[in-house]
Amino acid sequence: MLKQSESAFYLDGIKYQSHYFSLPLNYDDYTTTPDHVSVFFRELVKTENEDRDLPYLVYFQGGPGFPAMRPCSNSGWLKRALEQYRVILLDQRGTGLSSPITIQTIGHLDPNQQAEYLSHFRADNIIRDAEAIRKHLNIDKWAIIGQSFGGFCSLTYLSMFPDSLLASYITGGIPSIIRHIDDVYHATYQRTLDKNSEFFARFPRAQELCDRIADTLLDNKTVLPNGQMFTVEQFQQMGICFGMAGGPEELYFQLEAAFVEMNGKPELSYGFLNYVLGQQSHLTNPLYAILHESIYCQHNASNWSAHRVRNNYPQFNHHKGAPLHFTGEMVYPWFFDQLETLKPLKAAAEILAAKSDWPNLYNVEQLKKNTVPMAAATYVNDMFVEFDFSRETLRSMGNARAWMTSEYEHNGLRVDGEKILSTLISMAEDIKAIQ
Structure with missing residues (x-):
């Protein structure tokens, strides 16, 4: 040593x-x-x-x-x-x-x-x-x-x-x-739904703003300051702040300033897009995305638990015309398709998601x-x-x-x-x- x-x-x-x-x-x-x-x-x-x-x-x-x-x-x-x-x-x-x-x-x-x-x-x-x-x-x-x-x-x-x-x-x-990782994510999704309800009840205009942002992302190619495509799934991830004191307030104030007028047409502001980029800690701390689910694994594979369990909660699978719901700290396989610095680690992430011999x-x-x-x-x-x-x-x-x-x-x-x-x-x- x-x-x-x-x-x-x-x-x-x-x-x-x-x-x-x-x-x-x-x-x-x-x-x-x-x-x-x-x-x-x-x-x-x-x-x-x-x-x-x-x-x-x-x-x-x-x-x-x-x-x-x-x-x-x-x-x-x-x-x-x-x-x-x-x-x-x-x-x-x-x-x-x-x-x-x-x-x-x-x-x-x-x-x-x-x-x-x-x-x-x-x-x-x-x-x-x-x-x-x-x-x-x-x-x-x-x-x-x-x-x-x-x-x-x-x-x-x-x-x-x-x-x-x-x-x-x-x-x-x-x-x-002792519990299986799927139990953890069932509980986490329920808790996240509760936090969504609290947020949208507290800020009456928030749902309108979120749905408008989601529609903009679905209808237009939107790029973050690092050149990365900005998607609805990434926007939903910003709900991680609901678990922190002061987080919901900060997010709402950002939503209020999300749009600017350009030649009479609204578009997402650079300030908002830069804020979104700053919240994507996976870009600079990839270990979180790669190993987060493994922290719940003992002699079993995660097999992308959060992604699988999400199918039991259709509220989070956004489509146009539906009210947007935020997710939280969940990790998904699409991270390694969308987030620029995670793309080269996709194959390794898949191997680790399938790993079933994690020790206790x-x-x-x-x-x-x-x-x-x-x-x-x-x-x-x-x-x-x-x-x-x-x-x-x-x-x-x-x-x-x-x-x-x-x-x-x-x-x-x-x-x-x-x-x-x-x-x-x-x-x-x-x-x-x-x-």
């Missing part, structure tokens, strides 16, 4: 120290598979605590396929964490500065090589990376915090290496550990007898992580306590992180007190 550290810098009373590790691509066969990935993390500590022997807290980002936050101030959940921890912001493998996955970095591989390489970027290997780093740093135990998919990673950590953990804090990220991500028996204090914020109205499935998982776990609230959407940690983490730390301390 190679380790490299860069010079530190200071910002808002915090010391930022960058570290890089060279770790095995395939932990199950690293003696015969020489490939490695570079894994980056940034360690943060308050300047007044630089010389103190504080415990570590590792942050697992949501996604999959997105890097850890790049904080510019001592605020939010980070402010609370730094009161008692050194914080590690881990760029999960394939993201940020950790051997990032883009068409530039894997475009030289053939589809089978791409699929094989990408198959090593799920939560199990993310956790193995973290565990390898812990051992190298000679840290006896550390605490973890996981947001959304980061919470999925946390349950994998609790399954694989529970003896390495002081505590686990999870926000909006308690998955089902969770150890049900280990989680049942879990002794690590685990405190979770679960959001009743969460659009992405089904609340009923979260409760089901929590009931099957040992030493788990949940704060179940309708006060926040999925991005509660970003909106009110200091309060949320404070609450979770107090809950975990209560669990320790009665152990």
Whole structure:
């Protein structure tokens, strides 16, 4: 294992120290598979605590396929964490500065090589990376915090290496550990329909504007600023914002300004088209599109679950004259036909969608007898992580306590992180007190 550290810098009373590790691509066969990935993390500590022997807290980002936050101030959940921890912001493998996955970095591989390489970027290997780093740093135990998919990673950590953990804090990220992926998407589509109803009831003009935009896309060739054709399916994907506090409002304000007059004829404005392009994170973070469904797979194939299950909800299959409904975070095979930077990865995506030998991500028996204090914020109205499935998982776990609230959407940690983490730390301390 190679380790490299860069010079530190200071910002808002915090010391930022960058570290890089060279770790095995395939932990199950690293003696015969020489490939490695570079894994980056940034360690943060308050300047007044630089010389103190504080415990570590590792942050697992949501996604999959997105890097850890790049904080510019001592605020939010980070402010609370730094009161008692050194914080590690881990760029999960394939993201940020950790051997990032883009068409530039894997475009030289053939589809089978791409699929094989990408198959090593799920939560199990993310956790193995973290565990390898812990051992190298000679840290006896550390605490973890996981947001959304980061919470999925946390349950994998609790399954694989529970003896390495002081505590686990999870926000909006308690998955089902036993259900089939199709169950997940049935629940997600129902929740998305609820969010559509709320949005169109709240903004009376929104349906008219959305239908007008959809008709424009059906009747006219419309191109985004990157030269990509803009379709109704892509427009529907903008409903992902319904799961975030402030998202519906932002979308509505964009809808209001979607059209401009050109020589007496309305057309979609450049500003609106540029906004749409900016929301297509798959273009810059393809790992999300490629592996999102696999995060629900254990010894079974996804077979494009969201695409298949969608046929049970015809409201989402838009046609002219019907009211438009937005979808959400679902991933579809047409992504790899329409989105420019995903087109070269289509064959690999098809291989991974058919892959049925994904290993287990969770150890049900280990989680049942879990002794690590685990405190979770679960959001009743969460659009992405089904609340009923979260409760089901929590009931099957040992030493788990949940704060179940309708006060926040999925991005509660970003909106009110200091309060949320404070609450979770107090809950975990209560669990320790009665152990």
